[in-house]
Amino acid sequence: MDFGWTPEDNAFRSEVRSFIRKTIPPNWDEMNLDEEEEEVYAQEFARKLLPTKWRVMHWPEAYGGLGYGAWRQLIFSEEVTYHRFPGAWDGGNMVVAPLLMHAGTDDQKRRFLGPIANADYSWCQLFTEPESGSDLASLRTRAVLTGDDYVVNGQKVFNTGAHLADWGLLACRTDTEVPKHRGISFLLVDMKSPGVTVRPLINLTGAHAQNEVFLEDVRVPKDHLVGRENEGWYLLVSALSSERGGINRATQAKRLLDDVTGFVASTAYNGRPIGKRPEVRNRLAELAIAIDLARWVFYRAIWAQVNGMDPTRENSASKIMGGEVSQRLASTAMNMMGLYGQLNRRSKYTPLQGRIEMMYKETVYYTIGLGTSEINRNVIAQRGLGLPRG
Ligand SMILES: Cc1cc2nc3c(=O)[nH]c(=O)nc-3n(C[C@H](O)[C@H](O)[C@H](O)COP(=O)(O)OP(=O)(O)OC[C@H]3O[C@@H](n4cnc5c(N)ncnc54)[C@H](O)[C@@H]3O)c2cc1C
Known part of the structure; x- marks a missing residue:
């Protein structure tokens, strides 16, 4: 079947392949590395990718991307996935960046997009709660605007990479008086904030990748609200859908x-x-x-x-x-x-x-x-x- 790859697309695929061949040892995934060594390797490869800008090739040039379309991104994704190139994607560039480009303030874009493009910050998603998984709209983690800060209390669970994350994308309840979908907001939370406690959950492969995250009187500046207050559900649905598609x-x-x-x-x-x-x-x-x-x-x-x-x-x-x-x-x-x-x-x-x-x-x-x-x-x-x- 001909999907209409252009000569430029094919040349791009060859370029990615030859980059991968030059950059990672062919036997890297046979090296019997432990979890930490693998993480170090992934970071090293991710850094080698930075000059190519391929991780953020789909971003508009104004934000530091290459402005390439989704098909180019697909080619890149197929090549790095097939060759098990570690560290090519992260939650920051897959979920947080599109969200900020769509709904973030100018200040949030200035502050966060550059570090995401440069893989300076690691991000985690703070959505699921012990009583709210599939029915995410029932989430209960509460954020109350108090002066210039939201004060956040609640618990999240299964949060991948929260123990390594600098920042968390938090879905929380900002209004309890309206139907459940209409009282949810998104906040950007500094994971080093006082009141954030991260506890490991060892998954069935034996790895420490997931966590429980407890939030106790955590103060989040109000300018870390993404989009409008109480309209987070619509952003959340769209962020989850595009992550599923990616x-x-x-x-x-x-x-x-x-x-x-x-x-x-x-x-x-x-x-x-x-x-x-x-x-x-x-x-x-x-x-x-x-x-x-x-x-x-x-x-x-x-x-x-x-x-x-x-x-x-x-x-x-x-x-x-x-x-x-x-x-x-x-x-x-x-x-x-x-x-x-x-x-x-x-x-x-x-x-x-x-x-x-x-x-x-x-x-x-x-x-x-x-x-x-x-x-x-x-x-x-x-x-x-x-x-x-x-
Ligand atoms: C390895 C791993 C990594 C994860 N990483 C993250 C993360 O980084 N951040 C984060 O926020 N969350 C994360 N999650 C959480 C994940 O999104 C939830 O586990 C998932 O949404 C299911 O929720 P739950 O576990 O509460 O199951 P439940 O919602 O309790 O579901 C239990 C069962 O009931 C079924 N069910 C529930 N409701 C319905 C319905 N209406 N119709 C039909 N069947 C239904 C479900 O399909 C499931 O089989 C992770 C989970 C895992 C296992």
Whole structure:
């Protein structure tokens, strides 16, 4: 199928590929690094990317970007994802920057966009609460305007990277007297503020990536309000949708499929390559089809966005399909590896550097974070099919 890549697009893809080849050692993800070493590596690579401005290529030039369109961004995303280039994206440039460009004050843009472009600040999202996940509009963290500051009290949970973050994007309640969707606002919170306590949550891969965040009489200057007070819900819905549309699970799955295919083609059991077994071939062929479909839906989400249509339905569909196919692939690969699949990367017997074991656990999250698959199906039913709210 011809998606109409221009010669410039193809040249750009080659340029990104050759940058990746020159910048990261081919075996970097086989180096058995621990969590902290991996973080250091990711930061180092992210810094090497800075001069190219590719991380922020889609930003207008006035804000320090290159003004490239969404298709170029897709090419970049496919290449860095396929080659597992670490540190290419972060919450600051994926969520906070578009939000500030859309609804931030001039002062907020001046203050935050430059450091986001230069990866000087690390950001976390403070949305979910112990009693408010899928039904995010029921959130209870309260912000009360007192003089020149909002005083914030409440608790957030599952906050990825909050222990490393300089700033947090906080969804909080600023009016309790109106219907729940109409009393929510967005604040930019300095994570070093007195009253912010971050406690680790160890996830099922054994990593410390998520946290609980407690906010106790935290003072946030009122000029850190993004958009208008009590209109945060509409910004939140749109930020979540574009984040769903921006995650490229299909390419990640394609890479894993290629790795698994290489493994079964080159590994024999009882003298016969695993890849000759009909059940293995059928399963991998089915997954290849599903990954292609997830990729086309991802493209369609970008096409809708580029053509000025509301991409909500496509973004949710892309998130569901990419997440679910990744889970199926990880589970199938785990079965194909037999007991070896369960070995983690520290074992000398582990196939594919323990990636199967890691993906098997990690992909559980893919149908939960950024709205569960059920919630995204609800979004499609309501916003895509026009059915009444369930
Ligand atoms: C690894 C990880 C990282 C995360 N990172 C962040 C982060 O950085 N910042 C942040 O704010 N949050 C983060 N989250 C939170 C995530 O967004 C929520 O877990 C998610 O929205 C689901 O909310 P919940 O866990 O409260 O589940 P619940 O809302 O309690 O849902 C439980 C189950 O009920 C189903 N369900 C609920 N309501 C409906 C409905 N109306 N119709 C059909 N089914 C329904 C759900 O699909 C789910 O299966 C993260 C979560 C994980 C696991």
